[in-house]
Amino acid sequence: MSVLIHNLGAFGAGFRTTLALTLASFAGALAIGLVVASMRVSPVAPLRAAGTAYVETIRNIPLLVLLFLFFFGFPKMGIQYPPFPSAVIVMAAYTGSFVAETIRSGVNTVARGQAEAARAIGLTFPQSLRLVVLPQALRAVVAPIGNLFIALVKNTALASTIAVVELGSVYTRLITETAQPVAILFGATVGYLALALTGGWIFAEIEHKVAIKR
Template identity: 35%
Template sequence: MSTQWLRFVDRFPHIIGLLLTGAVVTVIVTAGAFVVSVLLGLAFAGFRTSDSRLLRALAHAYVEVFRSVPVLTQLFIVYFGLAALGIRLSPLPAAVVGFGLNGGAYLTEVFRAGIEAVARGQTEAALSIGMTKLTALRVIVLPQATRIVIPALANFAIGLLKDTSLASAVAAPELSFNANMLVKETYLSTQIYMSVAAIYLGLSLPLSALSRALERRGARGSRA
């Protein structure tokens, strides 16, 4: 065993402890940003399919702007730009807001596609029995659209989990940030980044399994 690996084994408790602490922060940022993205995606998907030209234009502008600007740039704007205006966010909330705004733009199109995939006749039938358009959307359309977009949502969640490594640029103490600190401290870059890869893999695989389970459940619900 090489000297570097012996040093890694010797310092393993310290290294893995700091990496797992960063992994917890990574999960928190991912979960928070996912919730923000879903809420924004649903809201702006509703605008995109609205009869109002103003709401459609607003949603279109949001999607185009936030999908065209790199997420790292958006993180810098949220963290540094808002601070210049007197709105100071700590790294963790800044990461959640930045990833959430960016993800919402992508999920807007995902939810819009899911809504439009549901036959329009179902909405018309709901309106004909006295439902409002909002109630028809909530009760009839969205449950079916959700089953349609589950694979895209799962892929988005996995991608978001990996993209949170960019939060290290605004000093959020997530997995990659802690890994970089450890490399500077120990110079064991190969061993530490292999450990980071294993942790990311351990976080991503359950998401993939959950996605497949939800797809199968949704398919059974559709057949029923």
């Protein structure tokens, strides 16, 4: 255990980076997810096709491959960012495709009469989506999006492969440098568990507040 106390500073710094990475990526993922989900339910065929192509492509490629493609491949065509922003961009794009699918499934739960009523009072499609359908759809998918948040927390560990010094990277360094792997594992687990549990609790609270009982 002394190895943990000894490296508390490193763990703390790593934890802060993981937290920042998670929050930034999650914000991006929500934005991307909202846009792509809207595209996928819109009456405009090219937008629907683009949304579907995005989701199908991103979801079927491992996150690690996307990270490498962006961080090591894209600089060749002049798109180059430091490790942290790169990780945020890729994590947001990856998680965003899952968020989009989740929101779309939420849209399916909204009663058809809602959209019909919105149209009947003269709302355009973007209006009915923004004012009537999405607010209800989002309430229905708080819990699944909470699961995506937890999955994202765990996925941020992969950022260590492109030299972001977050919790996973501190863990990997310490586990190779010290002789107490179990203690190090314990330390990292506590960090991720704290983030995941807090996230899960926040989403449960949100769900409790906004859920519509049908």
